[in-house]
Amino acid sequence: MVLEIWKQLKKNNVEPIYLLFGTESFLINETKQLLIQKVLSDEEIDFNLSTYDLEETPIEAAIEDAETLPFMGEKRLIILQNPVFLTSEKQKGKVEHNIGKLETYLAEPAPYSVVVFAAPYEKLDERKKITKELKRKAVVGEAKRLGETDLKAWIKDRTTSNGVQIQEDAINLMLTLTGTNLFMLASEVDKLSLYAGDSNRIDAEMVDKLVARSLEQNIFTLIEKVVQRKVDEALRIYYDLLKQNEEPIKILALLAGQFRLLYQVKELARKGYGQQQIAGALKAHPFRVKLAAGQARHFSDEELAKIMKMIAHADYQMKTGGMKKELLIEMFLFNLTRN
Known part of the structure; x- marks a missing residue:
């Protein structure tokens, strides 16, 4: 993982080639910033930092830059974005890459350059020769969602x-x-x-x-108040969301999503799934699954099924103009806590 790269960089251990891949863009960006801090001084950045988008620039142009001696400094830092040729995805645009040039560079990288491949893809194509060679030569960091x-x-x-x-x-x-x-x-x-x-x-x-609460987190807290049968506090959160100009239909959609998660977590747990397995099956973060499991224990299957029907009815009423939208959720919350 990229966290291991951070540990090495903080010890000032810098390698000539890095491959960062994964969908957690924050971790990739933080790693790039840390490399900039470790490789270049503030005065050197303008002269010795280059960034290329490989969906627009051929790899040989970037390699030529990496083989150029640094100006007014000891190192060059070359960041290569979107190396789609490492994946099985169809390449955008009409850029053709001289992969042979890259293979030659990997065999003997310039000692005065640090080359970073930033690949924002969940998976790389391990069948490709260039992917295998790059992973063999580079320090590899996977930027995946943290547990x-x-x-x-x-x-x-x-x-x-x-x-x-x-x-x-x-x-x-x-x-x-x-x-x-x-x-x-x-x-x-x-x-x-x-x-x-x-x-x-x-x-x-x-x-x-x-700490600021996201809309999703306010919904989670609202449900927590429902679990505790504190209708006044649940309604207070709801009224605050309305004051923040949140749309009732959006609030209802998030309520539906959270209760659906509770039902799914409860069902999968009954089948013997662990929290990590549930998170994988639902494509949800394990921490969110952990919190949902705690809430789910307070509802029976029958209650959750009834709640989903109540949400579906409220959604229908909202979309057909059967009742004022704000009032529909208010009644829903009253019925929840009463049940």
Whole structure:
């Protein structure tokens, strides 16, 4: 994983060729930024950093750049975006790549250049000779979705890099409130680090006070209030969403998605699936599955089936103008907590 590359870079261990692939764009971007910091000084960036989009530029042009001596510095950094020739996907545009030129470079890379392939693809075509050769010669980092343990370690590492310590319960609350999107988490961690100031400490109270809730997270919290049969608090969240100009039909769609997840998690757990297996089957993050499993325990199969029928009825009423949209969800919430 790219996290292993970060550890090596922080020890100033820089290799001549890197291959970053995967769909977690935040991790790829962070790795590129870390490489820039480690390879080039601020003064050298304008002269010795080059970025190529391989959907628009042939690979031989980038290789020629990598073979050029650095100007006013010791190293060049060449970032190659979208190397689609490493996949089985059909190449966009009419760019033809001289793969033989790349193979020659891989056999003897320039000692003064660092070449980074940034491949935003879930899989590479392992049948291709060039893919095999590149993986053999390069330091490979897969940018895949982080599990709960890695997410917590990443949050702790980022706060430490900011010169701040974060408590374990604060990490748990942040994940619950923000979700697992790394762009959002990074923004919240950096904001909290600044707020911590001289105390150099982030606690759960600070997280609860300052962390922004996504719409999806507000829906999750709303359902949590339903689970606890706290109708007044559930309605307060709903009214706040309306004040934020969230559309009732969108709120209902998210409610339907969350209750559907509860039903699916409950059903798969009954079949003996573990949380990781459920996450894979539903293509959901394991942390989200873990939270859903906790909520699902409070509903029977019959209750969840009835709730889905209630949502379907409310959706029909909204789309046919049978009743005021805002009132339909209000009644839905009242019925939920009463049941």
